[in-house]
Amino acid sequence: MPFAPLITAALEQGLNAFLYRDNALKAPRQRLLGKVLRIELDGFSTPLVLVFSERQLDVLAAWEGEADCTVVTRVSVLPELRNRQQLTSLIRSGSLEVKGDIQVVQNLTALLDLAEFDLAELLAPWTGDIVAEGVSKVMRGGGRLLRHGVARQQQYLAQALTEEWRMAPGSLEVAWFDEEVAALARELDALEKRLDRLEGK
Numbered sequence: 089m090p091f092a093p094l095i096t097a098a099l100e101q102g103l104n105a106f107l108y109r110d111n112a113l114k115a116p117r118q119r120l121l122g123k124v125l126r127i128e129l130d131g132f133s134t135p136l137v138l139v140f141s142e143r144q145l146d147v148l149a150a151w152e153g154e155a156d157c158t159v160v161t162r163v164s165v166l167p168e169l170r171n172r173q174q175l176t177s178l179i180r181s182g183s184l185e186v187k188g189d190i191q192v193v194q195n196l197t198a199l200l201d202l203a204e205f206d207l208a209e210l211l212a213p214w215t216g217d218i219v220a221e222g223v224s225k226v227m228r229g230g231g232r233l234l235r236h237g238v239a240r241q242q243q244y245l246a247q248a249l250t251e252e253w254r255m256a257p258g259s260l261e262v263a264w265f266d267e268e269v270a271a272l273a274r275e276l277d278a279l280e281k282r283l284d285r286l287e288g289k
Contacts, residue, residue, distance in 0.1 A: 100147035107203050119195040126155035130162045157192035160185040172197040
């Protein structure tokens with residue numbers, strides 16, 4: 089499936105708003121100046137090519153020149169690149185294959201890690217400020233609600249496991265129970281023999 093111009097344009101606008109609007113990110117952006125990163129995604133026939141310049145990032149579906157670095161991965165792995173501590177583990181696990189200058193990917197993950205993601209600012213050009221802020225608040229609230237729900241379920245599971253652990257018998261209790269069952273079985277066997285003798289008379 090090729091990348092449509094609409095998709096590359098939307099990615100370009102979003103990434104530029106995300107990475108190029110903040111002057112505090114100028115130094116990390118300088119490390120990527122003039123670099124070309126090619127991203128090959130499973131399930132897509134054409135790559136995404138990121139070309140970094142002084143003023144903007146160009147997102148292209150085709151590039152005639154050589155890329156400084158090529159990354160082969162899945163779409164689901166891309167959000168994890170925001171955390172630079174994940175990069176090494178992604179490469180080791182085989183989720184991310186890097187060909188060429190790995191420094192390009194490291195600098196991009198560092199830049200993504202430093203950038204502050206503001207959904208309202210990204211949506212504002214298309215929806216207007218009021219709608220963008222409303223959507224952003226709903227998304228933040230939904231994220232908090234989801235995190236709270238997950239935390240509550242984790243706490244419930246931890247309590248349930250702790251209670252089960254407390255209620256589980258210890259090794260001495262199990263040994264005592266086994267002896268009691270064995271003794272009861274012997275008594276039952278003796279009772280059956282006595283009943284057989286009484287019936288025989």
